[in-house]
Every structure is written in structure tokens, then in C-alpha cells.
Amino acid sequence: MVEKINATNNRAASEEVTIDVVAQMAGVSPATVSRVINNRPVVSKMTRQRVLEAMTRLNYQPGTQGRPSAMPRMRTLGVVIADIANPFYAEIVRGIEETALLYGLNIVLYDTLDNAEREAQFLSLLEERQTDGLIICASCLPEQRLRSLLREEIPVVFINHLPLSASLGTVEIDxxxxxxxxxxxxxxxxxxxxxxxxxxxxxxxxxxxxxxxxxxxxxxxxxxxxxxxxxxxxxxxxxxxxxxxxxxxxxxxxxxxxxxxxxxxxxxxxxxxxxxxxxxxxxxxxxxxxxxxxxxxxxxxxxxxxxxxxxxxxPARVLGEQAMQLITSYLQAHALPENGPTFVRLTPTLIVRASTAPAPAQ
CATH class of the missing domain: 3.40.50.2300 (Response regulator)
Incomplete structure (x- = not known):
């Protein structure tokens, strides 16, 4: 670990320091670095310390210095969300925004109010705005219509929706x-x-x-x-x-x-x-x-x-973070995944509380 850090540190002295460089030095994913920067409690104490040490060694400051050099201009991503008033979707958006900030990306949010026609209108509008990428969370459109509204040249990541063949992929809960x-x-x-x-x-x-x-x-x-x-x-x-x-x-x-x-x-x-x-x-x-x-x-x-x-x-915020990682990977490589859409599936957890009890006598 010491040899790896020293080698990375020497390289960083002559290159722009990005969140990916920090992640490589700390031996974690960029999403984990994002969680540390945003003081998320889901990161273990040992991992958090490793990330902070890497940031100190590299003199990394979140913001423009941390933007990937492969994306020199400010890009805009459209985020189509089912209902921002629902705290679940609000947490997803927070995960998207926190990660987008680290990569210097603009976010344009469209709230469909879980209405299929409103969603279709927004997707048509996004085509006119020449969006660099698109995240669609919990689409309520039938698949055939959804396909007809999406252009293949716009990278799309779905959240909680099985991916279409031309999309980058999906991040979902099982x-x-x-x-x-x-x-x-x-x-x-x-x-x-x-x-x-x-x-x-x-x-x-x-x-x-x-x-x-x-x-x-x-x-x-x-x-x-x-x-x-x-x-x-x-x-x-x-x-x-x-x-x-x-x-x-x-x-x-x-x-x-x-x-x-x-x-x-x-x-x-x-x-x-x-x-x-x-x-x-x-x-x-x-x-x-x-x-x-x-x-x-x-x-x-x-x-x-x-x-x-x-x-x-x-884990709503993780869904947003993972979706942004797929988008940023594409913007850096500018290529669809070689083996088809990426599929990230997270495991849900049943939380048992007081609203359930044994069935009453028949």
C-alpha cells in the first residue's frame, strides 16, 4: 500500500488531481470518495481515514480541481424523476447531485408527477436541449413508447427500470x-x-x-x-x-x-x-x-x-450515485459498454417495525 501511494503521488505532482486519482490512491471507488466528501455515514472509519489521507497527500480540493480532465467543458445532464415530493426520490436526486458536483456537471431536473404524458413531454423537450446524458428514474411509460422517445446518441441510464438495448444500463433494487x-x-x-x-x-x-x-x-x-x-x-x-x-x-x-x-x-x-x-x-x-x-x-x-x-x-442515495457513475464513465470514454448495458442490482432489506402483527383470529 505504501509503494502504491508513493507512485501515485509522484504522478499526481505533474497531472491534474481528479476524484478518480484520489479513488485510485485510496483503493476505493469514486462513489466512496464522494460519500467521504459529503460526510456520509455509510463509509467505515478505516476507509474514510484512507480517503482523507489520499486527499491530503494529493492536496485535493472538491470543485473545479476535482473535475475529470476528460470533461473540460460544463456538461448538462437531464434527470427525469417520478415525484420529487416523495422523500425516496428526493434522496435519489441528492445522490445524483452530489456526484455530479464532483464531476463538474450541470443537472436539469424534470418532475413528471408520475404522469406518463408529462414524462413523454419532458423527454421530447430534452431532445431539443441537446442534453449530454439522461437519467430516468422509475419511468411510467410503456416500453414501446419509451423506446420511440429516446435517441440512441444520447446516453441513458435507468434507475429501477430494466435497461433498453441502446442504453448505458440500469441501477436498480432487486x-x-x-x-x-x-x-x-x-x-x-x-x-x-x-x-x-x-x-x-x-x-x-x-x-x-x-x-x-x-x-x-x-x-x-x-x-x-x-x-x-x-x-x-x-x-x-x-x-x-x-x-x-x-x-x-x-x-x-x-x-x-x-x-x-x-x-x-x-x-x-x-x-x-x-x-x-x-x-x-x-x-x-x-x-x-x-x-x-x-x-x-x-x-x-x-x-x-x-x-x-x-x-x-x-438505498436511495446510492442509486443516484451509481447512476451518475455510469454516466460519467461514458462521458470520459465516449463509448457504450462493450458487453451491452451495465446492470447494477442492489439488495433490499426488510425493516420490521410495529405496523405488522400476527393475523387476527379468523
Whole structure:
């Protein structure tokens, strides 16, 4: 390690110091250097110290000095996000912006409000602006239309969306693993009447989560009544509305004898889960004694709710950082990956809290 540092340090004396040089000296990735600079807690003490020592040896200062020499002019990247009001997407954007700053890149943010037509409008607008690259987070457009809107000469990285053949690649959470972990938790608690609420039907991520939900139910021998799958806006109010629709049998006694109420809800995301909690309270149901609820994302205030929300954790900021690394690698090499789109898959974690409990007696 000492010999490697000395050799790198000699080279750095005659070359511009970039974040990549710091990463090479410290034996880490550029994303790790970014986390140290931004004081992220996910870096171990030993790794952080190694990065700081490398920065000191190289006299590295974040900013213009740290921009890769392969990108001399200020470039602009478009970021199409589903809903900036959702804390999950806000964290992704933060990861993108922090990494972009280190590489001297401009970011133009487009918030689609999870609306397919709005997304299509923004993608057309980005073509006119001659954007140097594009990050699309959780597209809600059908794949055929998405292909028709993207030009091959613009490098594209997807977040939580399987890559198209001409794209640089995708960074995603293992959606199937996340849904299976949540469902296994509910099944282990004895739940056999589980509903899936929220989400935009045309979005790929919704289709994948729903397909895994159905497959898991089939494997456990559970039937899924048609009214147990209720799509809707992936927002707090959308969750409240979809849960109200689902729980009508509990609210209206004359319908209860014709339709058994679910004992658990698996929400499309945490905002939907919070809305479902409100709907349950308005229906006179106690969470989790009468109705267990599981979210997806682990947004910052999920653990502060009453009851605290059981949810599937996605490392949102890391998604943004990794997506930016794919874009910057392309801008430096100006070439698509030789073996096709790069696929980075991160593992989700089930966070068990107080919103789930054993199924009530049938």
C-alpha cells in the first residue's frame, strides 16, 4: 500500500488531481470518495481515514480541481424523476447531485408527477436541449413508447427500470426480492388474506412488483380476490383512496357477508402505506391488531409513525450515485459498454417495525 501511494503521488505532482486519482490512491471507488466528501455515514472509519489521507497527500480540493480532465467543458445532464415530493426520490436526486458536483456537471431536473404524458413531454423537450446524458428514474411509460422517445446518441441510464438495448444500463433494487421478503414476513405471521394497493399500472416497476406478489400468493396457496389488487396514485392521498376502496366491506356492514376483508396490506410504497394507515383509522380498524401494513422504500419518517412502519428499505442515495457513475464513465470514454448495458442490482432489506402483527383470529 505504501509503494502504491508513493507512485501515485509522484504522478499526481505533474497531472491534474481528479476524484478518480484520489479513488485510485485510496483503493476505493469514486462513489466512496464522494460519500467521504459529503460526510456520509455509510463509509467505515478505516476507509474514510484512507480517503482523507489520499486527499491530503494529493492536496485535493472538491470543485473545479476535482473535475475529470476528460470533461473540460460544463456538461448538462437531464434527470427525469417520478415525484420529487416523495422523500425516496428526493434522496435519489441528492445522490445524483452530489456526484455530479464532483464531476463538474450541470443537472436539469424534470418532475413528471408520475404522469406518463408529462414524462413523454419532458423527454421530447430534452431532445431539443441537446442534453449530454439522461437519467430516468422509475419511468411510467410503456416500453414501446419509451423506446420511440429516446435517441440512441444520447446516453441513458435507468434507475429501477430494466435497461433498453441502446442504453448505458440500469441501477436498480432487486424488486422481486423486496416483495418476496415482505410477503414472507406476512405469511410467517399467519396472514392469508393479503391485498396489494397503490401504483401506476402502466409502469414497469408496478408490473414487476404485482407479478411477484401474485406469484408469492400462488406459491403459498392463497387465492387473490379481484378486489384485493387496487392500483392508484403512488401518493399519500392515493393510498388513502385505494385503501378506502378496498376496505368498503369493513365500512359497510351490509357488504361484509359477501366479501372477506384482508388482514394485511402490501403497499406500493411508503406514502401509499401511510395513506392506508389513515384509511384504516377512518374505517375504525386498529393497525396492526386488525390490519397489518407493509410499505416499500423506508423513507426517513417511516420509523417515526405511530405505529412505526414495517417496510422494504431501498438505498436511495446510492442509486443516484451509481447512476451518475455510469454516466460519467461514458462521458470520459465516449463509448457504450462493450458487453451491452451495465446492470447494477442492489439488495433490499426488510425493516420490521410495529405496523405488522400476527393475523387476527379468523
Amino acid at each position: 424488486q422481486e426480492a423486496g416483495i418476496r421478503a415482505a410477503m414472507q414476513h406476512l405469511v410467517d405471521l399467519g396472514h392469508r388474506r393479503i391485498a396489494f394497493v397503490g401504483g401506476t399500472p402502466g409502469a414497469q416497476i408496478y408490473q414487476r412488483r404485482l407479478a411477484t406478489f401474485r406469484a408469492t400468493c400462488a406459491e403459498a396457496g392463497m387465492a387473490i380476490p379481484e378486489n384485493y389488487v387496487v392500483p392508484g396514485k403512488p401518493t399519500l392521498e392515493g393510498g388513502r383512496e385505494t385503501a378506502h376502496e378496498l376496505l368498503k366491506s369493513s365500512i359497510q356492514p351490509e357488504r361484509a357477508k359477501n366479501a372477506a376483508s384482508p388482514t394485511a396490506l402490501l403497499a406500493y410504497n411508503d406514502l401509499v402505506a401511510v395513506g392506508a394507515m389513515i384509511a384504516a383509522q377512518e374505517a375504525g380498524l386498529v393497525v396492526p391488531d386488525q390490519l397489518s401494513i407493509v410499505g416499500y422504500d423506508n423513507i426517513p419518517f417511516a420509523g417515526l409513525l405511530q405505529p412505526a412502519l414495517t417496510t422494504v428499505q431501498q
